[in-house]
Amino acid sequence: MxxxxxxxxxxxxxxxxxxxxxxxxxxxxxxxxxxxxxxxxxxxxxxxxxxxxxxxxxxxxxxxxxxxxxxxxxxxxxxxxxxxxxxxxxxxxxxxxxxxxxxxxxxxxxxxxxxxxxxxxxxxxxxxxxxxxxxxxxxxxxxxxxxxxxxKPPALFDVNQETILDLTSLMNLTHIPRRLVIVGTGINAIEYATIFNALGTKVNILNLNDNFLSFLDEEIRNQFLSTLEENRIGVKSNVILKGISFNMLRNYTEVRFTMGKSDELMVIESEQVLYFGKRxxxxxxxxxxxxxxxxxxxxxxxxxxxxxxxxxxxxxxxxxxxxxxxxxxxxxxxxxxxxxxFDIPASRVNADVPFGIYSIPEISNIGLNESEARAEGYEVTVGRAFYNSLTKAAINNTKAGLLKLVFETSTFKLLGVQIVGDDACEIIHLGQAVMANGGDIRYFINHILNYPTYSEAYRIAAFNGVNRVSKAGVKYRKLLMDNRITD
CATH class of the missing domain: 3.50.50.60 (FAD/NAD(P)-binding domain)
Known part of the structure; x- marks a missing residue:
């Protein structure tokens, strides 16, 4: 050798x-x-x-x-x-x-x-x-x-690569299924549910956890769930799988399950089942x-x-x-x-790392959400920009979407950004750059952003946030001109 x-x-x-x-x-x-x-x-x-x-x-x-x-x-x-x-x-x-x-x-x-x-x-x-x-x-x-x-292979059934698929066999599908059940709790399940829905497939998600997308900001989560509902993507949580088998008489794959503490057996018929278990x-x-x-x-x-x-x-x-x-x-x-x-000095990466879900629409966030910031003792205000107010969204024929800026009320320091909507995973980086440099939300007001773009949502959300503080009794002019904060 x-x-x-x-x-x-x-x-x-x-x-x-x-x-x-x-x-x-x-x-x-x-x-x-x-x-x-x-x-x-x-x-x-x-x-x-x-x-x-x-x-x-x-x-x-x-x-x-x-x-x-x-x-x-x-x-x-x-x-x-x-x-x-x-x-x-x-x-x-x-x-x-x-x-x-x-x-x-x-x-x-x-x-x-x-x-x-x-x-x-x-x-x-x-x-x-x-x-x-x-x-x-x-x-x-x-x-x-x-x-x-x-x-990790499932315990109750075999992934046969024909009626029950995993990520590998999914990449070799011969046709777009009319019906698809996705079993899983992770990001892949969400992404592929919206991908196949966009292709016309009737999709149901069986979530094995108690809650669906519980790690997201509540408002962002609700916006996304509304989009799923509008697109007729079914979501059932706290699912306990009982079995998956092919019904030759009906020519469908049957997924049998219960929900939570209920003993009622439920059945969904599907052309195929896509399984995303743990890794x-x-x-x-x-x-x-x-x-x-x-x-x-x-x-x-x-x-x-x-x-x-x-x-x-x-x-x-x-x-x-x-x-x-x-x-x-x-x-x-x-x-x-x-x-x-090799003992070569390297700068550690900032602790605030962007997180993205490439669903349709996309979801992305960085830093603290509203409830997390309050739990850490911050007095916070939230600025919002809905996509239906953006010219770019109108051009792209898109209505659903929301960008939230979470900032400290007294200093305007940006603590977190949460987005659901087109290009969320791209425009999150503008918020990341401002946060990494200790900036505040007035950056988005005092700097010109290209128009029309989805990045314009930052400017609208910043104005919305400033207006909220102004209504709380702080003079508007002082908010924009206080050099002690904007420097």
Missing amino acids: SKKTYDLIVIGSGPAGFSCAMQASKFDKKVLLVEAHQQQLGGAWINTGTVPSKALRDAALNIHKFTQQFGDLGGKKAYDLFQMQDLLKFKNRVIDHENSELKRNLIKNEIDTARGFGKLTDPNTVEVTDHLGKVKNYTGKNILISTGSSP TPNTTKIGLENVGIKTDKEGYIKVDEHYRTAVPSIYASGDVIGYPGLASASFNQGRLACCAM
């Missing part, structure tokens, strides 16, 4: 692994990237998760916008006029492009790749077994584990026991603030360490882990 030595060996080419490898190459380090997939790079990030879901969403959104603008397509549903294979071709083009870009970056930065399954044999050695069974050993001064996570970290069979790396009870690797494991030469980042499990966070974790392992 041959043996090669590197400054860094990265196991897994997802966002954390890719980011770490790229950063190390910029430090002029010799890097090896180990990827288990025989052909693809990027893991779930590029091939089954983030990228393909957003590609399908944008394709569905274009169809949705078309039908909004020009009517009901002659009485036909989108699934009568558009083929799933055309949507998947577009999705595959995006995936191929992203794979090519990732590969190009690795080559340009002289990062070696090894195809096969990586396994730790000691604190500085990774054994790689390729798909033909050939074994090679590589040594590295440092090792990063970024093997990601996988769907489990890919930490088995990678040799953690060989080096003494500790995991929690769910299998996630324990790390310190520098993403270092219990073994000084081995780091971990991305889904394999648990929360938040977002591609955006994983990119940063990989970069910071790289800086730590």
Whole structure:
């Protein structure tokens, strides 16, 4: 067996692994990237998760916008006029492009790749077994584990990839289903519910938790739920699944369940069922026991603030360490882990991280919501801008949407932004920039924003907030001109 030595060996080419490898190459380090997939790079990030879901969403959104603008397509549903294979071709083009870009970056930065399954044999050695069974050993001064996570199989039924789908089989659908039941509690369930609804599918969400989207600001949540109701997306919470089976007589898949403490058995008929259960970290069979790396009870690797494991030469980042499990966070974790392992100073990321759900419409937030700010002792005021007051929304034939600015009443300091509506995941960054620099809401009044844009909602919400404080007894002129606050 041959043996090669590197400054860094990265196991897994997802966002954390890719980011770490790229950063190390910029430090002029010799890097090896180990990827288990025989052909693809990027893991779930590029091939089954983030990228393909957003590609399908944008394709569905274009169809949705078309039908909004020009009517009901002659009485036909989108699934009568558009083929799933055309949507998947577009999705595959995006995936191929992203794979090519990732590969190009690795080559340009002289990062070696090894195809096969990586396994730790000691604190500085990774054994790689390729798909033909050939074994090679590589040594590295440092090792990063970024093997990601996988769907956890359900206990009550099998995901047969035909009538019961998971994220992988979803990407190979042959047609747009007329009816779809989505079982799950996470962001994927919400995103795909609105994607298929935009394609004309009758969608029901079975939420296994007590509450639906309880982590959102209440007003934003209610706005989104109203949109789901308008689009006839059914949501049932506190669901206890009893079974899923195919009824040959009726030619439908039956989903049987109860709700809460009720014993009443309910049944929904569906063409197909899409299951989004919990995910489990890919930490088995990678040799953690060989080096003494500790995991929690769910299998996630324990790390310190520098993403270092219990073994000084081995780091971990991305889904394999648990929360938040977002591609955006994983990119940063990989970069910071790289800086730590090579003792290179790195600025820590601001604690306020934007959160986004790429549903139709989008949801995004950063910082504190209204109730959280009050719970922390702030006296707050809220400025609001509804999308139906925006020229951009009228141009895009969009009515639903709300942007909220949560700010400290006495100083106008911006504490949080919550948005539901078109481009929420894009325009959230304007609020992020102001918050990161300790700014207040008058920034949006005192600076010119392009018109017509969705960003204009910040200006309207800021004026709304100032007006609310003014009505509370503070003179309007003083609010806008107090240099002690605006400097």
